Amino acid sequence: MKPAPVLILFLLVNLSGIAVAETKPFSGEPSRIPGLIEAEHWDKGEAGVAYSDTDEKNLGEDYREPTQVDIEKRPDASNGHGLGWTRPGEWLLYTVEVLEDGIYTIEIPVASKGQGGTFHLKMDGKDVTGPITIPDTGSWQTLVLLKHEGVELRQGTYTMKLEMTEGGPGGGIGDIDYFKFLKS
Numbered sequence: 001m002k003p004a005p006v007l008i009l010f011l012l013v014n015l016s017g018i019a020v021a022e023t024k025p026f027s028g029e030p031s032r033i034p035g036l037i038e039a040e041h042w043d044k045g046e047a048g049v050a051y052s053d054t055d056e057k058n059l060g061e062d063y064r065e066p067t068q069v070d071i072e073k074r075p076d077a078s079n080g081h082g083l084g085w086t087r088p089g090e091w092l093l094y095t096v097e098v099l100e101d102g103i104y105t106i107e108i109p110v111a112s113k114g115q116g117g118t119f120h121l122k123m124d125g126k127d128v129t130g131p132i133t134i135p136d137t138g139s140w141q142t143l144v145l146l147k148h149e150g151v152e153l154r155q156g157t158y159t160m161k162l163e164m165t166e167g168g169p170g171g172g173i174g175d176i177d178y179f180k181f182l183k184s
């Protein structure tokens with residue numbers, strides 16, 4: 001029996017990689033854990049593939065390729081930039097490589113004027129942090145270092161997903177500078 005032409009086409013397209021939606025690490029290599037991952041260095045890829053953002057415009061600065069993600073330029077942040085104008089339902093993907101099994105602490109500089117909202121991190125679809133809520137840091141210009149302890153990770157390459165889950169009273173989640181993974 002001859003395979004249907006449509007099946008052959010499907011196989012060819014998948015083997016060539018053209019039709020398979022995928023993301024690429026921002027630097028060309030997976031971000032290493034332990035290590036520091038800039039929030040603004042999510043994977044390269046299209047909207048709906050590498051990230052999802054609620055409004056089409058980048059409300060902040062043109063820092064990397066044109067994107068819908070809102071990148072804030074701020075001198076107090078690591079690498080001079082961070083994520084801003086975050087909203088529930090938004091997400092970003094980061095290709096990461098965990099070098100060592102272990103229990104990790106994640107340090108995350110955040111800012112919010114008034115109580116912020118909640119996010120979590122997933123590794124290959126598994127929630128590894130549980131809900132992390134951004135507190136009132138007094139001002140959008142004041143970054144405070146959150147420390148989230150007890151994150152168990154195993155060696156390997158993962159797609160890390162930052163998911164904005166719930167807005168605070170102002171509707172947003174808050175500003176996020178980076179994720180620094182330290183082995184406990």
Ligand SMILES: [Ca+2]
Pocket residue numbers: 053054055056057058059068069070
């Ligand atoms: Ca946007």
Ligand SMILES: [Ca+2]
Pocket residue numbers: 038039040077078079080081082176177178
């Ligand atoms: Ca940053």
